[in-house]
Amino acid sequence: MAETISVEVARYSPERDTEPSSQRYDVPLHKDWVVLDALNYIKDKMDGSLTFRWSCRMGICGSCGMMVNGEPKLTCATFLSDYAGDGSPVRVQPLRYFPVIRDLVVEITDFMNKLQSVKPWLIRGDEKAVSEGEYLQTPEQLDRYKQFSMCINCLLCYAACPVYGLDPVFIGPAAIALAQRYNMDSRDEGAGERMDVLAQHEGIWGCTFVGECTKVCPKHVDPAGAIQQYKLTATIERFKSFLMPWAAGNSEMESAK
């Protein structure tokens, strides 16, 4: 019999329970097993009723985000062996600050709505005809937004953000970083439209710069950076609209590209 490790998984059944409880399972401890492997082992061999989301098991689909020992983690990239040794079980819980639907599955419609509200797509004033060819971009222009484009919507940053926990109307780290991904894109002309949503209390000004979103991001997106950089842009734009009302618009955003 191989060495085992205890995994303490949060369980919640909306039909039966009034609040979550935890259930302990002893699973084999393999050197190359991640927390998601343990969950799949439990579901396949021990308890088929355990419910959780996962898909790619290689850190790109963003669906297996959970709290592991209280930290937001992609369970497909969190090795069990890192938690072995001290004999205490590995605690697996649903992502913090989201409503729990069942076991480890959280309700994310709020995030999907917020993401849509920042218009995360290329907005053009006038579309070029297809016959005129592509919108060209230099490697330098790509470099300006590439970091923000790495976001996989795994929501670890929301689970790390106390502002989102205390005040769920906050648009949140990933949605703002993705808005910035398009704002900084040389092909985009929608910065002015996005500013209506971003430059308000529920947008960037809700952020108090705790900075934990950046630390937990598995793709090194730096959402905290995106928000602070946008605060600077929004402030400059606001002063400009006071001083030069005729030049208001997205000149600052455009010149940043």
Place this chain on the structure above:
Amino acid sequence: MSGVRQTVRYTEYHPRWYRTRVSTWWWLSRWPYLKFILREISSVFVAWFVVVLLLQIRALSRGPQAYAAFEHWLQIPVIVLLNLTAMFFVTFHAVTWFNLTPRAMVVRFGGKRVPDGLIVGTNYAAWAAVSVVLAWFLLRS
């Protein structure tokens, strides 16, 4: 800005779900959160030093007697303790904010982003330079 207000909207059809309330003491649960709260509180001590400076200027404008009284006030143990605490928090304020500067400040040079260390380093260098100039002014007599 037009008033596109955000609201929290969840799916219209859903089973019963479970929500936890965030504890009032959330900031004690992890060191980074506590550090954040200490950084926020440090601004109170920054304001306190501004008040001390204003009191000093007022004493200075009122003549030698008033200034001597001000200096005497500075020597009261409670005020010494308060100022030492304020000194600690103001330093904490400066260091934590300097270290966060590269997150907010993107400087591009020759098409490349200037590394974080250089931006932080420039801040510390400027701090040291200003301190040296001030020390020279204060200690030259």
